[in-house]
Amino acid sequence: xxxxxxxxxxxxxxxxxxxxxxxxxxxxxxxxxxxxxxxxxxxxxxxxxxxxxxxxxxxxxxxxxxxxxxxxxxxxxxxxxxxxxxxxxxxxxxxxxxxxxxxxxxxxxxxxxxxxxxxxxxxxxxxxxxxxxxxxxxxxxxxxxxxxxxxxxxxxxxxxxxxxxxxxxxxxxxxxxxxxxxxxxxxxxxxxxxxxxxxxxxxxxxxxxxxxxxxxxxxxxxxxxxxxxxxxxxxxxxxxxxxxxxxxxxxxxxxxxxxxxxxxxxxxxxxxxxxxxxxxxxxxxxxxxxxxxxxxxxxxxxxxxxxxxxxxxxxxxxxxxxxxxxxxxxxxxxxxxxxxxxxxxxxxxxxxxxxxxxxxxxxxxxxxxxxxxxxxxxxxxxxxxxxxxxxxxxxxxxxxxxxxxxxxxxxxxxxxxxxxxxxxxxxxxxxxxxxxxxxxxxxxxxxxxxxxxxxxxxxxxx
Numbered sequence: 001x002x003x004x005x006x007x008x009x010x011x012x013x014x015x016x017x018x019x020x021x022x023x024x025x026x027x028x029x030x031x032x033x034x035x036x037x038x039x040x041x042x043x044x045x046x047x048x049x050x051x052x053x054x055x056x057x058x059x060x061x062x063x064x065x066x067x068x069x070x071x072x073x074x075x076x077x078x079x080x081x082x083x084x085x086x087x088x089x090x091x092x093x094x095x096x097x098x099x100x101x102x103x104x105x106x107x108x109x110x111x112x113x114x115x116x117x118x119x120x121x122x123x124x125x126x127x128x129x130x131x132x133x134x135x136x137x138x139x140x141x142x143x144x145x146x147x148x149x150x151x152x153x154x155x156x157x158x159x160x161x162x163x164x165x166x167x168x169x170x171x172x173x174x175x176x177x178x179x180x181x182x183x184x185x186x187x188x189x190x191x192x193x194x195x196x197x198x199x200x201x202x203x204x205x206x207x208x209x210x211x212x213x214x215x216x217x218x219x220x221x222x223x224x225x226x227x228x229x230x231x232x233x234x235x236x237x238x239x240x241x242x243x244x245x246x247x248x249x250x251x252x253x254x255x256x257x258x259x260x261x262x263x264x265x266x267x268x269x270x271x272x273x274x275x276x277x278x279x280x281x282x283x284x285x286x287x288x289x290x291x292x293x294x295x296x297x298x299x300x301x302x303x304x305x306x307x308x309x310x311x312x313x314x315x316x317x318x319x320x321x322x323x324x325x326x327x328x329x330x331x332x333x334x335x336x337x338x339x340x341x342x343x344x345x346x347x348x349x350x351x352x353x354x355x356x357x358x359x360x361x362x363x364x365x366x367x368x369x370x371x372x373x374x375x376x377x378x379x380x381x382x383x384x385x386x387x388x389x390x391x392x393x394x395x396x397x398x399x400x401x402x403x404x405x406x407x408x409x410x411x412x413x414x415x416x417x418x419x420x421x422x423x424x425x426x427x428x429x430x431x432x433x434x435x436x437x438x439x440x441x442x443x444x445x446x447x448x449x450x451x452x453x454x455x456x457x458x459x460x461x462x
Contacts, residue, residue, distance in 0.1 A: 035437050038062075041119075041416030042073040042373060044311040044426035045162075045189055054438045060417065067184045076374050076395055077417055083394065083442055086409040089402055094410070098448070101368075101389045101408045102455035108366035108387070111135040114355045114379060115370040115392075116330075117313040119421035120431065122372065122445035123321035127334070129449045132456040134336040136364070137322060138355045140376060141315040142331060144277040144284075146350035148308060149319075149329045151288035158295045160271055160305025161429040162190055168303075171267035172200045173260070175291065176228050177275040179309055180210035183426075186309070187214045201260065204228050222256045228280060232290035235260065239297045270304040277310055309426060313373050314415075316424040356381050372412050372445050375399055391445050413442040 039048040040062075050070070053061040060077045062070055085097035092100075105111055113130055116123070116139045130137055139145060151157070165172070179186040191198065191214045200211050202221040211219045223231055235257045237247055244254040264270045272291055279287050291306055298304040310316070323329050328346055331353040335345050351357070358364045359381035369378055371392040377399050378388060387406045390396055394411040415421030418440035422431050 035435070038437055039416060039432055039434050040067075040070055041414070041421075041423060041434055043067075043069055043183060043185075044309075044316060044423075045183055045185060046423060046425045046430075046432045047185055047189055048432065052437050058438050058440075060437055065185075069182070069184050073374055076393060077414070083411055085411065086397060088407055089397075089400065089409075094443070097408050097410050098451050098455060100406065101410070102452055104366050104387045104389055104406060104408065105129075105133045105135075105368070105452065106456060108133060110364055111366040111368060112355065112358055112364035113137050113368045113370070115140050115376055116315075116318045117371045117373050117376060118318065118445040119314055119372075119415040119423050119434065120317050120321050121421055122370070122415075122449065123314070123318040124325065125446035125449035125453070126370070127322060127325045129453045129456070130334045132336065132453055134334065135368070136331075136333045136353045136358065137318075138331050138353060138358075139315045139318055140313050140371070141277065141310065142355060143281070144310050145315055145319055145329070146331055146354070147279070147281075147285040148276045148288055148310065150285040150350060151292055154285075155289050155292055156296070157292040158299055158305050159427070160307050161427045162307075162425070163429075164269070164305065165190055165271050165307060166194060168269040169271045170196065170198055171263060171270040172198060173264070173270065173272045174200060174202045174205070174208065174211075175272055175274040176204040176287075177273075177278040177309070178202075178205060178208035178210075179273065179275065180208050182275065182278075182312075183309055184210070187211055191217065199263070201263070203260065204231050222260065223253060226253060228287055229290075231257065232287060232294070236290055236294050236297070239264075239294050264298055264304065265302060267302065267304075270298065270302070271307055272304070273307045273309065275309045277312075307427065311424065311426050311428075313371075313376075314423060316426065316428060317422070320424050320428065355379055359383070359386075370412075370445055371396060372414055374414075391448055394442070410448055411442055412448060413440055413444045415444075418442050419444050 033054050035052045037048060038050045038052045039046055040050055050062050050065050060074050084091050085094050086092060087097060087100050111133050113126060113135045187210055197216045200217055200219045204223055204226050206224050207219045207221045234247055234254055238258050238261045244258050247254045272295055274291055295304050295306045319330050326332060326346055328348040331350045332346055332348040333353060335343050359379055366387045367382060368389045375393045375395045384404045389408045391410050391412045397409050400407060400409060413419040416434035417437050419436050421434040424431055
């Protein structure tokens with residue numbers, strides 16, 4: 001893993017392309033081949049030290065890496081999936097599917113672009129499509145993203161990078177989570193192979209068992225059953241100079257946190273690690289804001305940073321791309337050029353434009369669902385009479401079933417497996433290039449979005 005702060009500006013070409021990896025590829029089966037230093041697209045750590053085996057039938061394997069998350073993800077690529085589009089569960093050709101999808105978007109007055117599990121190029125191509133039909137943009141992991149965005153907007157933050165954690169941090173405070181449960185190689189990739197000692201303190205949770213395998217590291221837990229809101233409130237008060245005696249209440253918690261604050265003050269570089277998606281809701285933004293407030297207070301006298309573990313399924317990449325293109329983060333509606341004079345061109349509201357709320361209130365009259373990394377079922381709140389367009393992993397077709405409303409399915413390439421691409425790493429400091437592990441005839445999300453944008457521009461209202 002290259003833990004540098006410089007982003008890459010070019011897309012690496014696939015090292016190996018396996019023949020017959022798609023039903024649309026007329027090629028002679030080839031023996032299994034290896035792709036060295038492949039970047040895994042299934043986790044925002046973007047581990048780039050992996051050798052994948054591409055079998056003759058296009059199936060993928062990574063036998064040299066112990067990562068349950070990667071192993072599970074590759075089961076969806078055990079063999080080439082269908083490349084056949086469908087309209088209302090009936091096979092069709094790509095052109096017919098695109099025309100039907102364009103008609104759905106053309107006839108919608110308030111479409112929702114949900115899921116959005118894609119890479120940077122996919123996000124960039126979906127944005128003008130959204131502008132062409134007045135769509136709302138929200139991600140599969142929109143709740144966690146919205147909480148982090150709200151905390152950043154309200155109070156700001158001191159973020160750190162993986163390279164800083166690896167090279168400088170001597171104290172890591174892991175708050176209310178066990179990173180290896182969702183990011184199995186976190187400790188190995190961020191801390192492994194270094195020779196300076198570190199202390200890992202788990203606050204509000206048990207010690208993550210995977211942390212004990214890291215060399216030159218001591219681990220322990222404090223307040224494992226404590227309420228996270230109480231912990232952060234008291235820790236913040238102590239960091240701001242309050243004494244244990246003045247805080248009152250539970251002195252056991254206050255004394256433990258006073259000791260923690262002293263350790264932070266004595267550290268060369270302290271890092272608070274947390275997972276927005278693992279924090280208790282519905283007010284997790286308040287917890288993130290409290291973490292940010294503590295880290296900022298510490299920086300008055302020493303160095304500290306926060307590391308949020310999230311951005312799965314392209315969430316970080318899509319949010320960055322949409323923010324760059326529009327000036328606003330996800331959960332934004334992009335109005336059509338033909339909007340009324342009193343309508344804003346852009347409207348951001350993290351609550352009103354939440355996927356589940358929109359569907360429950362029947363405020364979206366069409367859904368474009370994007371799930372290119374692995375099959376993601378349509379959201380549970382989607383009414384059967386709402387038209388749907390699915391740009392997804394080929395295995396998604398069997399999940400759609402029979403719906404009353406028009407339903408278009410177009411299988412798309414998975415970035416890093418079937419096509420090249422780019423993703424932002426978990427810390428937001430690096431854009432990593434992805435190389436296709438195998439040959440595929442599947443179109444990318446970007447290619448389909450561009451085609452649909454062209455059709456919207458050229459077709460008259462239905």
